[in-house]
Amino acid sequence: MKKAFMTSQAPKPVGPYSQIVESGGYLFLAGQVPLTPQGTMKEGDIKEQTRQVLNNLKGVLEAAGATMNDVVKTTIFLADLGDFETVNGVYAEYFQEPFPARSTVEVSKLPRGARLEIDAIASRS
Numbered sequence: 137m138k139k140a141f142m143t144s145q146a147p148k149p150v151g152p153y154s155q156i157v158e159s160g161g162y163l164f165l166a167g168q169v170p171l172t173p174q175g176t177m178k179e180g181d182i183k184e185q186t187r188q189v190l191n192n193l194k195g196v197l198e199a200a201g202a203t204m205n206d207v208v209k210t211t212i213f214l215a216d217l218g219d220f221e222t223v224n225g226v227y228a229e230y231f232q233e234p235f236p237a238r239s240t241v242e243v244s245k246l247p248r249g250a251r252l253e254i255d256a257i258a259s260r261s
Contacts, residue, residue, distance in 0.1 A: 145195025147171040150247070156196045163200050163258040167213070168192040169250035182219045182251055186226040189254050194230070197258060206258040207236045213253040217242040223252060 140154035146168060149155060157164045170178040170185035171192070178188035194204055212223060220240060236256070246253050 141196070141200040143195050143199035144173055145198065146173055146192040147175050156200050158200060158260070161260045163197065163202055163206070163260065165193055165196055165256040165258070167211075167253040167255035168196070169247055169253045171248070171250075177248060177250070182222050183226050185251055186223050189252060190226065190230045193254060193256055197256075200258075202258050202260070204230055205232065206260070207231065207256045208259045209237045209257040210239075211255050212238065212240040213243045213246060214240065215243065215246055215251045219251065 138157050138159040141156045141158070142148075143155060146155055149166065153166050155166055168189045170188040172178055172188065173192075173195070178185050190204075193207075197203060197206065212227070214220065214223065217240075223240075
Protein backbone atom coordinates (compact mmCIF):
# COMPACT_ATOMS: atom_id res chain seq x y z
CA MET A 137 0.00 0.00 0.00
CA LYS A 138 1.23 3.49 -0.74
CA LYS A 139 0.29 6.88 0.62
CA ALA A 140 1.05 10.26 -0.94
CA PHE A 141 1.63 13.55 0.87
CA MET A 142 1.41 17.14 -0.40
CA THR A 143 2.71 20.42 0.98
CA SER A 144 2.62 24.06 0.02
CA GLN A 145 6.23 24.30 1.28
CA ALA A 146 7.45 23.03 -2.10
CA PRO A 147 6.30 23.61 -5.69
CA LYS A 148 3.25 21.69 -6.85
CA PRO A 149 3.97 18.79 -9.19
CA VAL A 150 3.99 19.85 -12.84
CA GLY A 151 2.92 16.41 -14.02
CA PRO A 152 1.22 13.20 -12.92
CA TYR A 153 3.41 12.47 -9.89
CA SER A 154 3.39 13.00 -6.11
CA GLN A 155 5.79 15.15 -4.12
CA ILE A 156 6.38 12.22 -1.78
CA VAL A 157 5.06 8.67 -1.50
CA GLU A 158 5.31 6.34 1.48
CA SER A 159 5.50 2.60 0.92
CA GLY A 160 6.97 -0.22 2.98
CA GLY A 161 8.39 2.08 5.66
CA TYR A 162 10.21 4.25 3.12
CA LEU A 163 9.51 7.72 1.79
CA PHE A 164 10.29 8.31 -1.88
CA LEU A 165 10.70 11.98 -2.72
CA ALA A 166 10.21 13.28 -6.24
CA GLY A 167 13.15 15.19 -7.66
CA GLN A 168 13.15 18.87 -6.81
CA VAL A 169 14.54 21.63 -9.01
CA PRO A 170 15.09 25.20 -7.74
CA LEU A 171 11.47 26.28 -8.09
CA THR A 172 10.02 28.30 -5.24
CA PRO A 173 6.82 27.03 -3.61
CA GLN A 174 5.04 29.58 -5.82
CA GLY A 175 6.41 27.79 -8.91
CA THR A 176 8.95 30.36 -10.10
CA MET A 177 12.61 29.56 -10.73
CA LYS A 178 14.85 30.72 -7.88
CA GLU A 179 17.08 33.55 -9.04
CA GLY A 180 20.72 33.58 -8.05
CA ASP A 181 23.83 31.48 -8.21
CA ILE A 182 24.17 27.72 -7.82
CA LYS A 183 24.46 28.08 -4.01
CA GLU A 184 21.11 29.84 -3.75
CA GLN A 185 19.51 27.38 -6.16
CA THR A 186 20.89 24.41 -4.20
CA ARG A 187 19.47 25.85 -0.98
CA GLN A 188 16.07 26.19 -2.66
CA VAL A 189 16.15 22.56 -3.79
CA LEU A 190 17.13 21.32 -0.33
CA ASN A 191 14.52 23.54 1.35
CA ASN A 192 11.92 22.03 -1.00
CA LEU A 193 13.01 18.52 -0.01
CA LYS A 194 12.93 19.50 3.66
CA GLY A 195 9.38 20.86 3.30
CA VAL A 196 8.19 17.72 1.56
CA LEU A 197 9.73 15.53 4.27
CA GLU A 198 8.09 17.59 7.00
CA ALA A 199 4.70 17.12 5.32
CA ALA A 200 5.17 13.38 5.86
CA GLY A 201 6.36 13.82 9.46
CA ALA A 202 10.03 13.19 8.65
CA THR A 203 13.26 15.19 8.72
CA MET A 204 16.47 15.44 6.73
CA ASN A 205 18.00 13.04 9.28
CA ASP A 206 15.67 10.32 7.95
CA VAL A 207 17.14 10.52 4.43
CA VAL A 208 19.14 7.40 3.53
CA LYS A 209 19.86 8.04 -0.20
CA THR A 210 19.97 11.01 -2.54
CA THR A 211 20.70 11.48 -6.20
CA ILE A 212 22.01 14.80 -7.47
CA PHE A 213 21.63 15.63 -11.14
CA LEU A 214 23.84 18.49 -12.34
CA ALA A 215 23.74 20.25 -15.69
CA ASP A 216 27.45 21.05 -15.12
CA LEU A 217 29.63 18.77 -13.01
CA GLY A 218 31.85 21.82 -12.52
CA ASP A 219 29.26 22.89 -9.90
CA PHE A 220 29.97 19.76 -7.83
CA GLU A 221 32.14 21.36 -5.12
CA THR A 222 29.79 24.30 -4.61
CA VAL A 223 26.71 22.07 -4.45
CA ASN A 224 28.58 19.70 -2.11
CA GLY A 225 29.33 22.58 0.29
CA VAL A 226 25.68 23.62 0.53
CA TYR A 227 24.56 19.98 0.75
CA ALA A 228 26.79 19.52 3.83
CA GLU A 229 24.81 22.29 5.60
CA TYR A 230 21.63 20.18 5.42
CA PHE A 231 22.86 16.71 6.41
CA GLN A 232 24.70 15.29 9.41
CA GLU A 233 26.77 12.15 9.90
CA PRO A 234 26.02 9.46 9.12
CA PHE A 235 25.43 11.10 5.74
CA PRO A 236 22.98 9.57 3.27
CA ALA A 237 24.37 7.41 0.50
CA ARG A 238 24.53 9.49 -2.66
CA SER A 239 25.02 9.46 -6.40
CA THR A 240 25.91 12.54 -8.43
CA VAL A 241 25.63 12.59 -12.19
CA GLU A 242 25.95 15.16 -14.94
CA VAL A 243 22.99 15.32 -17.29
CA SER A 244 22.47 17.13 -20.57
CA LYS A 245 19.22 18.84 -19.60
CA LEU A 246 16.88 19.28 -16.63
CA PRO A 247 13.25 20.42 -16.38
CA ARG A 248 12.64 24.14 -16.83
CA GLY A 249 16.31 24.76 -17.64
CA ALA A 250 17.34 24.06 -14.04
CA ARG A 251 21.02 23.66 -13.18
CA LEU A 252 20.36 20.89 -10.64
CA GLU A 253 17.78 18.45 -9.37
CA ILE A 254 17.89 16.30 -6.24
CA ASP A 255 15.69 13.38 -5.27
CA ALA A 256 15.77 11.35 -2.07
CA ILE A 257 14.68 8.24 -0.22
CA ALA A 258 14.03 8.37 3.53
CA SER A 259 13.35 5.64 6.05
CA ARG A 260 10.71 5.59 8.76
CA SER A 261 12.71 3.13 10.89
